[in-house]
Amino acid sequence: MSTLEIRNLHVTVDTPEGTKEILKGVDLTINSGETHAIMGPNGSGKSTLAYSIAGHPKYTITEGSVTLDGEDVLAMSVDERAKAGLFLAMQYPVEVPGVSVSNFLRTAKTAIDGEAPKLRTWVKDVKGAMENLRMDPAFGERGVNEGFSGGEKKRHEILQMELLQPKISILDETDSGLDVDALRIVSEGVNRAKDNTGLGIMLITHYTRILRYIKPDFVHVFVAGRVAEQGGPELAERLEAEGYDRYVANA
Amino acid sequence: MTVTDHTQATADAAHSHGIVPDKSRADRIVSFDADAFPVPTGREENWRFSPVRDLKPLFADEPVAGHLEWATSELPAGVTLTEVPVDDARERTVRAPGDRASALAVKHSGGAMALAIAANTVVDEPITIDLTGVGGDVRGHLLIEVGQSAEATVVITRTGTARYSELVSVNLADNAGLNLVLLQQWDADAVHAGEVVAKLGRDARLRGTVVTLGGKVVRLNTSAAFAGEGASVDLFGLYFADSGQHQEHQLFVDHAVPKCTSRVTYKGALAGATAHSVWIGDVLIRAAAEGTDTYELNRNLVLTDGARADSVPNLEIETGEIEGAGHASATGRFDEEQMFYLRSRGISEDQARKLVVRGFFADLIHEIGVPAVEEGLMRQIDLELEHVADDLQEEPGDE
Ligand SMILES: Nc1ncnc2c1ncn2[C@@H]1O[C@H](COP(=O)(O)OP(=O)(O)O)[C@@H](O)[C@H]1O
Ligand SMILES: [Mg+2]
Numbered sequence: 001m002s003t004l005e006i007r008n009l010h011v012t013v014d015t016p017e018g019t020k021e022i023l024k025g026v027d028l029t030i031n032s033g034e035t036h037a038i039m040g041p042n043g044s045g046k047s048t049l050a051y052s053i054a055g056h057p058k059y060t061i062t063e064g065s066v067t068l069d070g071e072d073v074l075a076m077s078v079d080e081r082a083k084a085g086l087f088l089a090m091q092y093p094v095e096v097p098g099v100s101v102s103n104f105l106r107t108a109k110t111a112i113d114g115e116a117p118k119l120r121t122w123v124k125d126v127k128g129a130m131e132n133l134r135m136d137p138a139f140g141e142r143g144v145n146e147g148f149s150g151g152e153k154k155r156h157e158i159l160q161m162e163l164l165q166p167k168i169s170i171l172d173e174t175d176s177g178l179d180v181d182a183l184r185i186v187s188e189g190v191n192r193a194k195d196n197t198g199l200g201i202m203l204i205t206h207y208t209r210i211l212r213y214i215k216p217d218f219v220h221v222f223v224a225g226r227v228a229e230q231g232g233p234e235l236a237e238r239l240e241a242e243g244y245d246r247y248v249a250n251a
Numbered sequence: 252m253t254v255t256d257h258t259q260a261t262a263d264a265a266h267s268h269g270i271v272p273d274k275s276r277a278d279r280i281v282s283f284d285a286d287a288f289p290v291p292t293g294r295e296e297n298w299r300f301s302p303v304r305d306l307k308p309l310f311a312d313e314p315v316a317g318h319l320e321w322a323t324s325e326l327p328a329g330v331t332l333t334e335v336p337v338d339d340a341r342e343r344t345v346r347a348p349g350d351r352a353s354a355l356a357v358k359h360s361g362g363a364m365a366l367a368i369a370a371n372t373v374v375d376e377p378i379t380i381d382l383t384g385v386g387g388d389v390r391g392h393l394l395i396e397v398g399q400s401a402e403a404t405v406v407i408t409r410t411g412t413a414r415y416s417e418l419v420s421v422n423l424a425d426n427a428g429l430n431l432v433l434l435q436q437w438d439a440d441a442v443h444a445g446e447v448v449a450k451l452g453r454d455a456r457l458r459g460t461v462v463t464l465g466g467k468v469v470r471l472n473t474s475a476a477f478a479g480e481g482a483s484v485d486l487f488g489l490y491f492a493d494s495g496q497h498q499e500h501q502l503f504v505d506h507a508v509p510k511c512t513s514r515v516t517y518k519g520a521l522a523g524a525t526a527h528s529v530w531i532g533d534v535l536i537r538a539a540a541e542g543t544d545t546y547e548l549n550r551n552l553v554l555t556d557g558a559r560a561d562s563v564p565n566l567e568i569e570t571g572e573i574e575g576a577g578h579a580s581a582t583g584r585f586d587e588e589q590m591f592y593l594r595s596r597g598i599s600e601d602q603a604r605k606l607v608v609r610g611f612f613a614d615l616i617h618e619i620g621v622p623a624v625e626e627g628l629m630r631q632i633d634l635e636l637e638h639v640a641d642d643l644q645e646e647p648g649d650e
Contacts, residue, residue: 054591054595055595056591057587057591077594077600078591078594078595079594079595079596079597079598079599079600079603081595082594082595082596082597083597087595088595090592090595093592094586094588094589094591094592095589096589096592096593096606096607096610097610097611098609098610098611098612098613098614099606099607099609099610099613103606104593104596104606107598107602107606108593108596108597108598111596111597111598111599111602112596112597143610144592160596164596164597
């Protein structure tokens with residue numbers, strides 16, 4: 001049982017026009033086995049929240065705390081956060097030319113576990129996970145995200161999540177830009193990881209469509225850098241009908 | 252950090268056919284007479300990026316006493332290594348030297364060593380020549396002569412230290428094939444100015460790889476000239492400049508005859524406040540060279556502040572009847588987004604940096620085609636990166 005606890009989180013970025021506050025006091029608690037949908041309009045700060053938790057150097061935490069099972073996440077380096085059990089599936093995964101997917105996956109797994117995986121089971125695990133996500137085995141020899149289509153990049157993110165087995169996973173618009181077939185495959189992967197490991201999930205999304213495939217326990221409406229409203233799955237249905245206009249007007 | 256990228260200026264000039272910033276590369280002087288080249292001041296076109304003060308000993312027209320120690324792999328049948336007196340060596344050199352250091356290297360070399368591969372000889376195993384500097388001033392002249400339809404791989408490794416200038420002449424007869432690998436793994440205080448001049452007969456194939464990791468100053472210029480149709484050159488280069496290192500590679504591919512192909516691919520990484528690399532890639536497509544196909548590329552990866560990469564591609568085209576001609580030059584900062592991505596998967600900073608830099612060089616290393624060299628290089632690049640990690644740790648305030 002793990003808990004990610006975000007308290008009164010304030011975050012700024014440096015822009016050419018000066019320092020800009022993007023997160024303005026975020027409170028959120030995610031336990032193992034729970035799925036929290038974070039829904040909000042473009043530019044409301046969803047990716048900023050995800051990156052700040054993962055430790056991206058562009059974002060400065062000015063106030064508040066993030067803990068994982070009581071440990072201070074903000075004091076950890078980026079790789080320490082991953083080793084502590086956090087995972088971020090990125091909205092725009094980065095290309096790392098010349099580094100093969102298989103080398104990357106093995107290096108990451110070794111780093112997270114603190115020891116190299118047993119070769120035979122590892123090869124089998126990777127093969128199985130790739131099959132489940134309908135990824136061609138040839139992906140293993142390609143450069144990380146190099147020349148991948150949008151859908152391939154997202155499946156590759158979920159592949160990593162299934163293999164690295166984090167405690168809490170943040171999915172930043174993993175559904176955006178996917179056709180229905182790809183969306184189904186990716187959602188199956190997320191549900192599988194949850195069933196297998198009891199993962200806690202922060203599901204950041206702009207659209208309600210993915211919620212037909214991944215059932216949220218809680219829905220948080222994110223507007224202008226903070227949670228504007230929260231509730232159960234019924235809140236998502238209301239958003240689907242009404243959109244974000246009501247919140248944006250009030251913000 | 253200072254990154255000087257002349258790509259745009261020269262690209263514009265080169266693409267408006269016939270207009271070239273300076274005078275044509277075809278007009279550059281070549282001569283065995285050292286006095287044809289005044290002592291460089293650093294203002295000359297071909298010395299303007301070079302640390303002429305460090306290179307000064309190589310401009311002195313005086314006899315020298317030093318030598319490099321030679322160790323050669325066992326030579327198979329059809330391959331000979333012989334000493335050639337200065338005058339004969341000149342005769343057998345494919346082109347006269349292109350600068351003062353090179354001309355003086357020939358003059359004071361005391362004669363050349365000639366590695367000859369007889370016609371129709373196909374050598375499977377690489378021929379290795381290990382040259383070790385034991386200090387002092389050394390002048391060298393080397394002839395590599397590959398007979399008609401012969402094929403070989405030659406790996407020349409330089410280690411130790413010296414103040415060394417040299418001319419390497421490469422003569423490929425019709426339909427000959429040579430894979431020539433030059434490894435500069437000098438100690439930290441070595442100073443090396445070298446010139447490689449190659450001539451390719453009809454249908455000949457030259458694959459040349461230059462790897463420069465060691466030395467204080469390495470300035471290694473490669474020229475390849477086509478003398479017969481249907482020939483091809485592939486020139487690869489890999490360099491890694493640390494603090495205090497100057498690594499310069501000038502290339503000149505002379506398309507004088509029709510239907511030849513050239514590819515130039517150089518990649519470098521730079522780390523440390525005073526690391527400096529220079530790449531100048533000249534390609535000349537003469538009026539007669541119809542059906543030419545050429546492409547040259549230089550990419551630099553700047554790992555830390557203060558390093559400087561100069562990159563100057565230059566394409567001169569005197570005929571419109573070509574297959575293709577292009578060039579690209581890019582110098583970029585080490586990508587923080589790549590680092591973040593890898594580290595967000597639990598990979599440590601050091602390891603992530605290794606992955607990115609290995610990835611940057613990976614395709615190039617696989618082109619070398621000599622497995623022992625490829626494996627050794629990956630290890631050496633890792634070692635270079637360990638210095639980088641140490642340097643970064645000394646910078647206060649760095650995460
Ligand atoms: N690195 C950055 N530099 C400058 N502005 C940024 C940066 N990251 C985010 N922002 C700004 O912060 C706001 C929130 O962005 P983001 O977190 O990406 O929103 P969302 O993911 O909800 O679309 C936007 O106005 C965006 O322009
Ligand atoms: Mg976003």
